[in-house]
Amino acid sequence: MSATTTWPGDWLRGVLEMAVLRVLANEPASYGYAISVALERHGLGAVKGGTLYPLLARLEQAAYVQTRWEAGDGGPGRKYYTITDSGRSHLSSTSAAWCEFAQTTASFLREDAPGIPAASRPTAAPSR
Amino acid sequence: MLDPTKTTLPKKWAFEFMLALRSRDVTGTAIGDALRQAEAFCADSGQSPEEAFGPAGAYADSLTDLPTVTGGQTLTTRLAPSALGLFGLLLALPTFDAWRAGRAVEFPLGGLIALVVVLMAVAVLVLQPRIYRRRGSLLVLLSFAFLAATAAQAFLRQPIGSLPVLPCALAAAGALIGSGLWQMRVLDPDLIVDPLAPAPRPSRAFHLLTCWLMPIGTVLVLGIAMLAPVR
Numbered sequence: 001m002s003a004t005t006t007w008p009g010d011w012l013r014g015v016l017e018m019a020v021l022r023v024l025a026n027e028p029a030s031y032g033y034a035i036s037v038a039l040e041r042h043g044l045g046a047v048k049g050g051t052l053y054p055l056l057a058r059l060e061q062a063a064y065v066q067t068r069w070e071a072g073d074g075g076p077g078r079k080y081y082t083i084t085d086s087g088r089s090h091l092s093s094t095s096a097a098w099c100e101f102a103q104t105t106a107s108f109l110r111e112d113a114p115g116i117p118a119a120s121r122p123t124a125a126p127s128r
Numbered sequence: 129m130l131d132p133t134k135t136t137l138p139k140k141w142a143f144e145f146m147l148a149l150r151s152r153d154v155t156g157t158a159i160g161d162a163l164r165q166a167e168a169f170c171a172d173s174g175q176s177p178e179e180a181f182g183p184a185g186a187y188a189d190s191l192t193d194l195p196t197v198t199g200g201q202t203l204t205t206r207l208a209p210s211a212l213g214l215f216g217l218l219l220a221l222p223t224f225d226a227w228r229a230g231r232a233v234e235f236p237l238g239g240l241i242a243l244v245v246v247l248m249a250v251a252v253l254v255l256q257p258r259i260y261r262r263r264g265s266l267l268v269l270l271s272f273a274f275l276a277a278t279a280a281q282a283f284l285r286q287p288i289g290s291l292p293v294l295p296c297a298l299a300a301a302g303a304l305i306g307s308g309l310w311q312m313r314v315l316d317p318d319l320i321v322d323p324l325a326p327a328p329r330p331s332r333a334f335h336l337l338t339c340w341l342m343p344i345g346t347v348l349v350l351g352i353a354m355l356a357p358v359r
Contacts, residue, residue, distance in 0.1 A: 031168070032165060032168065032169050032172075033168065033169050033172035033173055034172075036169075036173075048179075048180055048181070048182075049166065049169040049170075049173070049175075049180035049181050050180060050181040050182045050187050050190065053162070053165060053166075053169070053181075053191070054190045054191050054192065054193070057162075057191055057193040057194055058192075058193045060193075061193040061195075069164075069323040069324055071324050072168075075171060075172075076136075076164075076167055076168035076171040076172065077164060077168060077323070077324040078168050079161070079164070079165055079168070079323070
């Protein structure tokens with residue numbers, strides 16, 4: 001998939017929290033726009049500020065991230081987010097569960113998946 | 129303090145955003161934080177706030193995890209001492225007139241109706257804070273309350289009861305002093321704080337003036353009333 005792919009919003013909502021924590025787990029600290037760019041670069045599509053910041057506020061409230069403001073050097077001041085130990089632990093557990101769920105779903109959705117009941121196939125019209 | 133007129137965001141969007149958060153009792157610190165973040169995102173991305181965040185009110189509503197003021201500092205409790213002070217002011221005026229004329233304090237029907245209208249308008253503002261975000265509705269409400277109260281006082285002057293001056297004066301003074309003392313206990317300006325600037329420290333004199341605004345205003349109004357002929 002290309003970095004410009006637009007995924008259905010419902011799918012993104014399910015994984016955005018983990019994806020944001022993953023971005024923060026890979027960086028010492030990051031800020032809103034940089035997180036949005038990182039998500040897009042990794043193929044999750046463009047995440048609007050209106051979607052991202054309510055989630056960041058939720059993560060801050062849950063103590064999964066710590067924040068600090070830094071004055072901008074010739075640009076705007078920025079609020080930097082750093083993942084906490086609690087955030088890393090949450091990311092680890094939810095990521096593992098998500099991967100298992102995604103694997104199960106992918107396996108189920110394959111056309112040649114074994115174990116799909118034959119009743120789901122279309123049946124021939126009864127002869128008169 | 130964060131000056132709402134000094135944001136790089138469009139003023140209309142920024143004002144609606146702050147008003148929407150304030151009407152939900154979000155703290156001034158959190159409002160300043162959210163506003164500066166929106167500014168930074170728009171500056172970094174080159175997007176307008178409508179593109180990045182959508183309508184200001186809807187975006188403010190989506191920020192459900194921002195801290196709100198504690199129970200003692202909600203919009204309702206902030207308005208209550210002012211309402212008590214307003215009651216004192218409204219009672220002090222006819223009491224003062226009656227004392228000068230050497231008669232009992234009369235309560236005209238129009239005054240009672242005006243009081244009920246004002247209380248109903250205040251109740252709507254307190255119970256439905258979202259009305260601050262609908263300018264048309266707010267304008268209609270305030271216009272209706274003002275016109276109804278003014279018309280009632282102008283046309284319904286027949287007295288429906290009277291009381292001696294002393295208990296009325298004591299009640300008015302009690303309400304005014306009580307409102308000032310209540311304000312001293314609960315008033316927290318909860319300014320919208322710029323996260324990149326030092327915390328604002330409102331002066332003691334400004335704080336005292338705000339707390340005792342109603343009693344001071346009443347004294348001034350009574351001073352002006354002294355100039356009017358005795359009725």
